[in-house]
Amino acid sequence: MVKAKTWIEPHPSGIYVKPADLWIDPSRPVERAAVTHGHADHARSGHGAVFATPETLAIMALRYGVDVEASHNQAFPYGDGFERGGVRFSFHPAGHVLGSAQILMEYQGERIVVTGDYKRRPDPTCAPFEVVPCDIFVTEATFGLPVFRHPPTADEIAKLIGAVRAEPDRSVLVGAYALGKAQRVIAELRGAGWDAPIYIHGALEKMCELYAVHGVDLGELRLVSETDKAEMAGQIVLAPPSALNDRWSRRLPDPVTAMASGWMRVRQRARQRMVELPLVISDHADWDELTTTISEVNPKESWITHGSEDGLLRWCELHQRKARALHLVGRDLEEEA
């Protein structure tokens, strides 16, 4: 029997760790927050003190003006951590975006891991997910249904490059979330041998620079706003998804609209966004990655949150694994998937 329920409390607005008087990924401002990664549904502004990896703190500084120099905010590299109220906290790679971490808590002989968001397939822009053995595994379930099986990333990148080559008079405009997805698509393109300049929307510039500062080589990037329209024919342009069908895209030569997201697996979603070239590239675990991870971590209990809880819950039941669904609010699954 796990004792966890006596020291850790899932609330709609986040996970509260009682003996430490600290919240994990709270969706409202609190006195003390441990943050798994920089996406807006996990990292909020206005906390008294923030505990996170150095990369996540840097991202929060960029997005919300969190003061990295302030002594109450503390950065911990992977493997490292702190103790508070008898609880030992440590940060371990989640493979989701730069700096993303699972948070391990150890208290009176019991171990709980909160994954935040994660994925298992290789990503050139961040450290790979680590299996951290624990009693309770709090897992996301964005794609917690068997229909969600992401294709190999290399196939989607090849599709993108093929589309650019097929239309030398047009540009291909890829909608990609500003933190993580955009940089990953760029790095995957570089890995596939695309060494031409890649053109970006101004909203991506600062985050791309932050990645470069943290050692992720993105090659030559040029701002669309500083480029002649004709130069972008036969080239790849990246913008946040909101810019896809915006007036902004008129700066580009007859763009082919693409979007990189796990949701592109659902044809209707691609149609809704008027995406001609859906690219199924996700920073979240797909169904097989989720179920494999639960098997490998092999916890006494899984707590499922953040998405299709019921699908994964059912799988756990079928495999005689103890599980429960947590219903946290304020999780925006749409933008970053």
Ligand SMILES: [Zn+2]
């Ligand atoms: Zn995320």
Ligand SMILES: [Zn+2]
């Ligand atoms: Zn998330």
